[in-house]
Amino acid sequence: MSHSLRFSTRISSTLTENRLTELASRLKNEGRMVLNLAESNPTRCGLQAPGVLEALALPESLVYTPDPRGLIRARKALGERLLCKPEELFLAASTSEAYGWLFKLLCDPGDAVLVPKPGYPLFDYLAGLEGVRALPYALDYRHPRGWAIDIDRLLLDAAREKAKAIVLINPNNPTGSYIRADERVRIVEACACLGMAIIADEVFLPYALEDDGAQRSFGGESACLCFTLDGLSKLLCLPQLKLAWLRLSGPEALLAEASARLEIIADAYLSAGAPAMNALPSLLPAADGFVLSLQKRMQENMAALRGLFEEEGSPYRVLRCEGGWTAVLECPRVDSDEELALGLLLHAGVLVHPGYLFEFERDGYLTISLIVPPEQFRRGAAAMRGYLDGLLSL
Ligand SMILES: Cc1ncc(COP(=O)(O)O)c(C=O)c1O
Structure with missing residues (x-):
């Protein structure tokens, strides 16, 4: 008798590529030129932090001295930058991994966490891999004010579902919206009251595009249990170095236990690499200058x-973007986002992402990476405008 093996439902049974990825690979194989305005891999955008190879070539990295929280010299350097104690910090290989640790720390299988929508789809997967339910909370757009969280709904859902954490992406990807001061007050209050934690993902925090001082970190928030995430992946555009950190803060009574439990999880993986941790003290001083130069490009x-898109009477709108690496273009809904993106790629040779990948409420949104080299960006955006105008005049 043969038994078929049943895989875990953590991985969806539909393993096919989406149509846009399929078309992009086909065009690449055919040698067709594509202007990639969806590129969010900084190492393919000509962005290079200074002194990386030199910083990695340290003899200390030939020795293995495991520490579940990450090497102390790296945490000290980070603590100086973040104005916190090294004991408040844990190092991991990536913020994605840190999410996994936090879901293990806070949730049992079937428990819920709340994640923003529109949002980057990664968090649903990361939660699913831990057997955790990622429930969406809505951000609504009003022009020109920008995006705001539907806070009453969020807090009602959190209480009803006995959620273990609220994930705040500060600023959110792809909406580019920071958490507002009034939103923060209500969320922190609810978390303290209902026994929920905040997971504040601040990988894009320094990349502000508006000068309105909206970028306030959750680092050190003490009224509820709070985990603030960041890493080299965005701060110095070094995702390949695989080094990220999380900072714990909150009421004394919770902190010691959270920290001890997190240490057990981190000890099971010991995943941050010695070369990257040893390099951190000499890499961090370049961060502010590096961020500034990328901000100028964006x-x-x-x-x-x-x-290109916002002349008087234009049928298009570039949504308000306070920070982050992504712009959102709103277009007339002549077709679904997916068809628009497929048409743009096939006929105009421009790759952008359709809004549905980020769960926008309806069609009519395309997302565009702001980190691509300006010359490529300008040519791609002009080709987009030409193609979209052509569709509108049909
Ligand atoms: C908001 C946000 N957080 C985290 C990540 C993942 O970062 P890491 O490379 O540190 O896993 C991404 C990836 O783009 C992201 O958009």
């Missing part, structure tokens, strides 16, 4: 996008 790209 501002230039955003200005080009607005210049």
Whole structure:
């Protein structure tokens, strides 16, 4: 008798590529030129932090001295930058991994966490891999004010589902919205009251595009249990180094236990690599200057996008973007987002992401990476405008 093996339902049984990825691979195989305005891998955008190879070549990295929280010299350097004690910090290989640790720390299988929608789809997968339910909470857009969390709904859902954590992406990807001061007050209060934690993902925090001082970190928030995540992946555009950190804060009574439990999880993986941890003290001093230069590139790209799409009476709109690496273009709904993106790729040779990948409420949104080199960005955005205008005049 033969038995078929049943895999875990953590991985969905539909393993096919989406149509856009399929088309992009086909065009690549055919040698067709594509202007990739969906590129969010900084190492393919000509972005290079200074002194990386030198920082990695340290003899200390030839020795293995495991510490579940991460090497102390790295945590000390980070603590100086974040103005916190090394004991408040844990190092991991990536923020994605840190999410996994936090879901293990806070949730049993079947428990719920709340994640923003529209949002980056990664968090649903990360939660699913831990057997955790990721329930969406809505962000609504009002022009020109921007995005805001439907806070009453969020707090009602959190209480009803006995959620273990609220994930705040500060600023959110792809909406580019920071958590507002009034939203923060209500969320922190609810978390303290209902026994929920905040997971604040701040990988894009320094990349502000508006000058309104909206970027306030959750690092050190003490009224409820709070985990603030960041890493080299965005701060210095070094995702390949695989080094991220999480900072714990909150009421004394909870902190010691959270920290001891997290240490057990981190000890099971010991995943941050010695070369990256040893390099951190000499890499961090370059971070602010590096962020500034990338911010300039993004501002230039955003200005080009607005210049190309937002003339008087334009049928398009570039949504308000306070920070992060992504712009959102709203277009007339002549077709589904997916068909628009497929048409743009096939006929205009421009790759952008359709809004549905980020669970926008309805069609009519395309997301565009702001970190691509400005010359490529301008050519791609102009080709997009030409193609979309052509569709509108049909
Ligand atoms: C908001 C956000 N957080 C985390 C990540 C993943 O970062 P890491 O490379 O540290 O896993 C991404 C990836 O783009 C992201 O958009």
